[in-house]
Amino acid sequence: MTPLEWHHDELRMIDQRLLPTELIWVTCNHASEVATRIRNMTIRGAPAIGLAAAYGMVLASQEADGQSLKGDARRVFLQKARAELAATRPTAVNLFWALERCDVAADTGELLAIAKQLHVDDAQGNRRIGEDGAALITPGMGILTHCNAGALATGGWGTGLAPLFVAHERGIPFHVFVDETRPRLQGARLTAWELARAGIPHTLICDNMAPSLMREGKIQLCLTGADRIAANGDVANKIGTYGVAVAARHHQLVMAVAAPRSTFDLRIASGTDIPIEQRSQDEVTRWGVERICPDATTAFNPSFDVTPAQLVSLLLTDCGVISPVNEERITAVLTRSR
Numbered sequence: 001m002t003p004l005e006w007h008h009d010e011l012r013m014i015d016q017r018l019l020p021t022e023l024i025w026v027t028c029n030h031a032s033e034v035a036t037r038i039r040n041m042t043i044r045g046a047p048a049i050g051l052a053a054a055y056g057m058v059l060a061s062q063e064a065d066g067q068s069l070k071g072d073a074r075r076v077f078l079q080k081a082r083a084e085l086a087a088t089r090p091t092a093v094n095l096f097w098a099l100e101r102c103d104v105a106a107d108t109g110e111l112l113a114i115a116k117q118l119h120v121d122d123a124q125g126n127r128r129i130g131e132d133g134a135a136l137i138t139p140g141m142g143i144l145t146h147c148n149a150g151a152l153a154t155g156g157w158g159t160g161l162a163p164l165f166v167a168h169e170r171g172i173p174f175h176v177f178v179d180e181t182r183p184r185l186q187g188a189r190l191t192a193w194e195l196a197r198a199g200i201p202h203t204l205i206c207d208n209m210a211p212s213l214m215r216e217g218k219i220q221l222c223l224t225g226a227d228r229i230a231a232n233g234d235v236a237n238k239i240g241t242y243g244v245a246v247a248a249r250h251h252q253l254v255m256a257v258a259a260p261r262s263t264f265d266l267r268i269a270s271g272t273d274i275p276i277e278q279r280s281q282d283e284v285t286r287w288g289v290e291r292i293c294p295d296a297t298t299a300f301n302p303s304f305d306v307t308p309a310q311l312v313s314l315l316l317t318d319c320g321v322i323s324p325v326n327e328e329r330i331t332a333v334l335t336r337s338r
Contacts, residue, residue: 001151001197002123003048004055006116009062011055013043016152020193031060031081038088038095041184045153046227046263047122050094053085054115057102061111078104090275091236091304092227097262123156125260125318133163133223133258133316134170141174142219144210147181147238148190149225149258159258160225161194163316168200176202177219179210181238183283183301207240211247222248226259233309233325234271239302245311257307258316261334271306279303 004013011028017040018024026042028034034056036042038049060081064074082099089095098118102111137143149160157165164176176195181187188204195202205213213219222244228236235241235257248255268274284299285291293299314323315330322333 001194002119002155003043003045003152004052004155006055006058006112006119011052011059013037013052014152015042016044016190017042019152019189020196028056028059030063031056032084034059035084035088038085044186045148046092046094046225047126047154047159047260048152049089049092050098050262051115051119051122051155053088053095054098054102054111054118056085057082057099057104058108058111058115061106061108065108075104089277091277092263093265094227094260094262119155122154122260122262126154126157126159126162127166128318129159129258129260129316130157130162130166132321133256134166134172136221136223136254136256137163137167137172137174138220139173141221142177142213143174144177144179144213144219144222144244145187145191146179146222146224146241146244148186148194150191150194152190152194153225154260158194158225159260159263159316160223161191162258163223163256164195164200165198168198174201176200177210177213178202178204179207179240179244180204181240182207186238207243210244211251214247214251214253219251220253222253222255224257226257226263227304228268228274229257229259229264229315229330230268230270230274231264231266231330232270232327233312233315233322233330234274235307235309235312236271236274236276236304237307239305242305242307242311245307249311254313255307255311256314256316257312260318264317264330264334266331266334271308274304274306276305277303 015024064077150158281299309325312325
């Protein structure tokens, strides 16, 4: 499954805001529509929004062709579209990585070829992540997930969920504990939906239940995705990941983070330099249309936190497994051919 597809000169994507109750595809014909869909989280997940942005540049190029723009006028038009797409979400580096590969001087056919190749590469890389990660899963294991790092967040198999899909495909029995992932409930709404579709046994838990389950011996592996990884291995991921990592370290469990090469930002030395997106207070102060706190109460709503590399047992990448997690090992694995 993929959350987006190019179809007859249009970009189609699943409206993930409606899952799990409705599976609705929406269509984008303009780059500005793609920017809106990324911003309002119709599509989300670091690799997926990178792919959406690349296809958004194809739509911008089609718009320029429709207006018969040439030379400098065309480049200015595409640069404006690129800037609008880049301004949607600041933390996930895959967005900027994909846009950097979309040359504003390229014609529409070239841009479409780039976007489609990025899509294929992501899906193939996800499968490699899944195969390496499946080696961590043993019969009867309990596995904790946080947020959604499945096919919905990528171009294919997913990152953090890919090992689960591969292990299930191989007939390995295991059980997944899906934390709900407040405040937008990507675990409850999206991860549980993907696991149910795949027939993988799972149990939904509140975010604050995970440490107790670790203490009871019901969880042996924590598996998440990432939105940006610094050169030293610090990981930015959905808010709450840091707490999972701290609890995992205390209980001597494996904390595995899965991400493609495009999620690494080697220009950033450490996690302290990663920009953290701040989202609307309404996501915390309201449950649907109902306000759940006094009118005078304000809320703090960072979308991501940073987990220090020292708390990460290993990184599963499309270039290979990175362990131990440090700058030297990251550089060595990411620069070698596979």
